[in-house]
Amino acid sequence: MALCAPHQNGANRRFGRRAAERLAEQRAQSYGWAMRILLLLALIWVPVTGGAGEIYRWVDEDGNVHYSDQQRDGAEKVETRPMETFEAAPVTQPASRQEAETFSYDSVRITRPEQDQIIWRAEGDVSVSVNVSPQLRPGHRIIILLDGEAVAEGSGANLGELDRGTYEVRANVMEGSDEVAASSPVTFHIRQPSRMIPRDPIRPPPSQ
Numbered sequence: 036m037a038l039c040a041p042h043q044n045g046a047n048r049r050f051g052r053r054a055a056e057r058l059a060e061q062r063a064q065s066y067g068w069a070m071r072i073l074l075l076l077a078l079i080w081v082p083v084t085g086g087a088g089e090i091y092r093w094v095d096e097d098g099n100v101h102y103s104d105q106q107r108d109g110a111e112k113v114e115t116r117p118m119e120t121f122e123a124a125p126v127t128q129p130a131s132r133q134e135a136e137t138f139s140y141d142s143v144r145i146t147r148p149e150q151d152q153i154i155w156r157a158e159g160d161v162s163v164s165v166n167v168s169p170q171l172r173p174g175h176r177i178i179i180l181l182d183g184e185a186v187a188e189g190s191g192a193n194l195g196e197l198d199r200g201t202y203e204v205r206a207n208v209m210e211g212s213d214e215v216a217a218s219s220p221v222t223f224h225i226r227q228p229s230r231m232i233p234r235d236p237i238r239p240p241p242s243q
Contacts (some may be wrong), residue, residue, distance in 0.1 A: 140216040141168045148223040161194040165206040
């Protein structure tokens with residue numbers, strides 16, 4: 036059955052009124068959420084800026100809540116809490132690492148052979164001894180070098196029987212591939228005894 040014009044117009048007005056009310060309600064909710072976000076930003080901003088500004092709140096005649104940093108009639112001041120700050124604890128290096136960075140050996144010294152020592156081939160192999168003070172630390176190692184080339188590892192080594200000539204030996208204390216300390220070089224000489232150059236210039240060597 037069709038509605039007459041007055042009834043249809045009344046229904047349209049009621050539908051339009053409800054639609055307008057829903058639209059107004061949605062706008063109010065959106066506005067309310069927007070104001071809440073602004074308030075949250077304001078509460079965050081105030082402590083960060085050291086409390087340089089103040090926030091005021093008021094409600095207009097339509098029931099809408101407003102916030103501003105400007106005071107006006109009927110507005111109330113919003114109490115804000117200062118932001119808590121914390122100081123980070125100072126970063127300290129482990130004691131073992133601090134000791135490793137400040138540690139140094141008092142001396143690294145070759146005790147055998149002696150400086151400019153003459154060694155006769157007839158005496159046999161050439162031995163090297165290294166003294167480190169204080170005691171060698173864990174992770175450190177001693178490398179013995181003969182004429183600049185690594186020939187042994189440790190505080191002592193036997194270089195075997197060397198040919199006649201002049202040699203230079205030194206020792207490095209290493210940590211991985213890094214040099215921690217080094218000895219002064221020691222020069223020694225290998226000689227071959229003969230009737231022209233005896234081992235003892237005062238007493239010639241015994242005859243064969």
